[in-house]
Amino acid sequence: MINPPIHRSQLANGITILTIANPSADIVSGRFFIQAGSRWETAAQAGLAQLLTSVMMKGTDRLSAAEIADRVESVGAGLGAETTTDYIKLSLKTVKLDLVDIFKLAGEILRTPNFLDTQIELERKLILQAIRSQTEQPFNNAYRQLRTALYGTHPYSRSSLGTTSTMAQITRQDLVDYHQTHIRPDRLIISLAGRITPAEAIDLATKVFGDWEIPNIAAPTLVTEPVTTQPQYQVEHQATQQAIVMLGYLAPPVHDPDCIALKLIDSYLSNGMSSRLFVEMREKRGLAYDVSAFYPTRLDTSHFAVYMGTAASNTQIAVSGLRAEVDRLCLEPLSAAEIQTAKDKLLGQYALGKQTNGQLAQTYGWYELLGLGVDFDTQFSQAIQQLTSVQLQATADKYLSEPYISIVSPQENGAVEVVTG
Template identity: 55%
Template sequence: MTSTITLSQNRMVHHTVLSNGITVLVTENPSADIIAARLFLKTGSRWEPYDKAGLSHLVAAVMTKGTEEHSSLEIAERVESIGASLGTDAASDYFLLSLKTVSADFPEMLDLAGELLRSATFPEAEVELERRLTLQAIRSQQEQPFTVALDRLRQTMYGEHPYALSGLGTISTVEKLTRQDLQDYYKTYFRPDNLIISIAGRITPDQAVSQVEEILGDWKAPSTPVADLTLPIVTSNPTRNSIPQETQQSIVILGYLAPSVQSSTMADYAALKLLNTYLGNGLSSRLFVELREKRGLAYEVSAFYPTRLDTSYFVTYMGTAPGNTEIALSGLKTEVDRLCDAPLSEEEIQTAKNKLLGQYALGKQTNSQLAQIFGWYETLGLGVEFDAQFQAAIANVTPETAQEVAGRYFGSPYVSLLGPAEAIENLHLA
């Protein structure tokens, strides 16, 4: 089945589903002789058992280290000999294989990508090497105060849900991962009916679909579908964590459970994305101007609200001098509460809209960006139509709806504090 979808900015994304279940998205962009492809699989750390956290990351790290036909060195030489790029990554809600090359070499690179998808071997020596490197990375993270405080916040907010843990996993889970675990994961989720291929560049839709069909068309989907996930329900129970640590600054983080990106919560999602831009995006943001520039409280201050398949979280944070910890905590809470107590002005809302939509447009300029964003939307189950829907939803946010949404989500916060014991213990939060 094939359909053509018209998007804003005169982009046409062609959507095709092959007989074996592979979804192919093609955005023709002849302006440069480059083709980028993003191959998404509906898996990632959200699909990991809690006691195997870090599995997706390890699969991504080892997947390019050998196939039934080529060694790790041969794969690297094949990519570098034509000046192409190829990489793998694992996120919370997807697994990704990325490639970019000149148009003439795209069939060769797509063939190599198909080989990695179908016949990666996960050599034992490579698994062991990447496991050691991952453990080093986890230990390095444990020495970063902000990361420690944020990890504690996530663990408190999400409990047994996979979102509680870093994508790298933990020392205890990664130490136990085996080559067999990687192979089982690969066998379970790497299948044609779980694959979305998003291609952008100097290639026609017919050419792209034909090349995918030639390379992957004979890949048969297993008769048994991927099992449905049963994940713990995330419920709100705001608590405070204090992590005594002799640091030169205190880390102050406030967290609020926030909606997923599903269509049922689109209006709330858009309003919170806009409030995130207003609060914490850039040097003109409310938090930066009020708490750093005017009051001199912050070494660093910002906010973020990631897009997630399941319940997300809205976070504001600050790094401050230990002596200012209580004032910083109060200042962050005051700025969030302000969004609930009174509507923003029309000028404030419009400025935030202009910034958010301008940055969004700039994020869709290159072939790699186009392949990424459309493939990501399709993988999340939103469809590429979400590109236009999101922009319309942002445009429709009013000061009153933003205040109403803030009032529903910004109640009592989860709090994570890290710093010298005398600075973070027994603090008052109004």
């Protein structure tokens, strides 16, 4: 798909509207991004944003949960909400004929959730079940342990679900206060993609949100301390059939120029069955049930991680093998063929991620929220193409020299070993 035209406008109350014209199908998808999320929670209220988005969908001042579900399902539309680290999001998908009604419903959910006690308790129970389920999954435990070592008290150390303790203590007033503080027009980005013109999008947003006034309180600001942790080697034992070995490194946020080079390194290591980690660790050495890497896009300090699921007897071999593959990036430049293959994979995958209206609304709305702007779409592809093996080696050497190591092993019951250094 050729990049569609994108129109950006702003209402008087601060709402940003992106319109991505794609008339090829009679479908409109939307994303309503709020500058909030688990990054804006205190440690004592971890999980608050998650509970908020769950309960928001379960009733407004005018409609019950059943009535909301009926209005969506009766026309075959989609409407949902979620919390991430750096934002809260409502998503919609509908045929053009029903867009006005579904858009109005989304606006009502955002603006006037009723936070019924019965729905709060129901959603709380479901989230507590999800938290308990996570504790039974070795990968999640290894990742939790790694985040804690990497970030210390920074909000990125915490799961967006919170903990059983914090989730149990969140009150209805906490939800009301968070909603009043964060869900406001000057923190809202609306991204619409499909058979819709900019004039139609602006008119619809004005009718639904134009009378929404900015509160007479300052917009919330977030001040987080710099991440200053030291590498650790941690082992947690759990009843599992395999070991999870995870190596992590503090990495730059999305606005750092080095971010793009690390995205290409991530692609080289983990993109598909011909990736370096898959070929070396699984195909050649037969060590891995699962092996990959990931580098999340973050507004604050991010992290780069490589991991492997393997037999418990292979734990130390997995640690040394993963570390050798990362160290190789610091010591040896990639060949011309290796770097071109990584570029082709990454840019091909990136293009495939913008095929549907939902993907378009997500991509450009997300860029706007991150402060990158819609032009970043073109800038990203150009920057990837220009990267050299020398630049990749320098970036790897800068960030990927000393790992934080997190292991979940089936060997003993409940113990956690920590070695700092």
